[in-house]
Amino acid sequence: MPRLLIAASGTGGHLFPALAVADAMPADWNVSWLGVPDRLERQLVPSRYPLHTVRAGGLQGRGLRKLLNLLQLLQAVRSVRRLIRRERIAAVFTSGGYIAAPAILAARWAGVPVVLHESNAVPGKVTRLLGRLCSQVAVGLPQAAARLPRCRPVVTGTPVRQAFLEPAPLPDWAPKGSGPLLLVMGGSQGAVGLNQMVRPLLAKLTAAGVRVVHLTGSNDPEAGQPLPAGVVELPFSDEIPGLLQHAALAISRSGAGALSELAVCGTPAVLVPYPAAADHHQDVNAAAAAELGAAVIVWQHGPAEPALERSLWRLLGPRLRGAAAACDPLKQMSTAMGELAVRDADQRVAAMLSTPKG
Secondary structure (H helix, E strand, C coil), X not given: CCEEEEECCCCHHHHHHHHXXXXXXXXXXXXXXXXXXXXXXXXXXXXXXXXXXXXXXXCCCCHHHHHHHXXXXXXXXXXXXXXXXXXXXXXXXXXXXXXXXXXXXXXXXXXXCEEEEECCCCCCHHHHHHHHHCCEEEXXXXXXXXCCCCCCXXXXXXXXXXXXXXXXXXXXXXXXXXXXXXXEECCCCCCHHHXXXXXXXXXXXXXXXXXXXXXXXXXXXXXXXXXXXXXXXXXXCCCHHHHHHHCCEEEECCCHHHHHHHHHHCCCEXXXXXXXXXXXXXXXXXXXXXXXXXXEECCCCCCCCCHHHHHHHHHHHHHHCCCCHHHCHHHHHHHHHHHCCCCCHHHHHHHHHHCCXX
16 A cells, blocks of 8 residues: 655645645555644644654744754654655655655655645745755646746646535524625634724624624634624634635635635635735735636725725625626626636646656
C-alpha cells in the first residue's frame, strides 16, 4: 500500500483543501499528516489521519530571529526526513504555509516526489522560493500560474470538501422568514475588522426583511451583545455548505479557500480583503472574482463609513423590492461566481499524487 504524507498546517485555507485531497486519494493509498503543535490541525486531523508534528516557523525575520528560524527549519527538515524514511513515504503533498518548507526540503533530500498546491492568486514566499524543487506545482487560479514561470504550474483549482459539492439543507437554527439570507463570515479565525463594519448595519438590514447569520470567530470582544430579531450570531459553524447554498449574498474575506467555497456554491459576495495579508494576496484573489462580475470589493473601513452599506443596498435592494429576475444583480453574480468553480479540483490534485513525475 503506497503511503502519502500531507503537510498542511495553521489555518483552514491550508487545511481544508488538503483534507479534500486526502479524501480523494485512491483507496489503496495510506495517508498520514504532518503539522505543527497547537494549531488547527490538532482539532481537525487526528480523528481521520495519523498526525505527526514538528516545530516550524516562517522564513521571515531579521538578525537573531532570522538565525533562530533558520536553525529551527534545519532541525525540522531532519525530523521530516527521518519520518519519510521510517514511514516509507512514497509521495508528499503540501498546501503551503510554514510546514511546507521543511516538507519540500526533506522530500527532496529523501528522493521522494513532492507536489505543492498554491491556492492564492499571488504565490506565497515558500512557493516562490521552493516551487522549483517540487515534482509538480498545482495552482488554484490562473493568475498564480503567470507568476511562477520557472515551475511550469498546472491550474487545477482549489479543492473543497465534498460537503460543498452536495446539496445541503439550511440549518434549523438559521433565522426564519422569507427575506434574503445574508451570511457574514471572516474565515476559520474570524475577522474583527469585518465584524465591526457589519454590526452597525444589522438593525437596518433586518428592519428591511434581511435575515442575517453572522459568524464572528472566537476572538471578537464584542460578540454576545444583544442583537436585532432576525440575526443569529455564532463564533463558527460546521454547516457552512448549507448556509452558502441558501444565502442570497455573503460578506467574506477573500482567502482562496473561502473564494473556492463561494464559487462551487454559486454564492454572490461582497469581498473585504484582509488588509494585512502577505503580499496583499487577498486583494488579487478578490479581483479575480470581481473581474467576472461575481463579487463586489469593499475595502476594510471604519464602522461609520458608508461603503459597505451602499453596496449591500445596491445588491439586496432589488430583491427586497421584488424586482424581476432580469433586474436582480444577485442572480447575475451567482451565475458569474459559478464560472470560477472547479468542482473536481480534489480529483485533479489526487491524480497528480497517485501518478507522480518523480
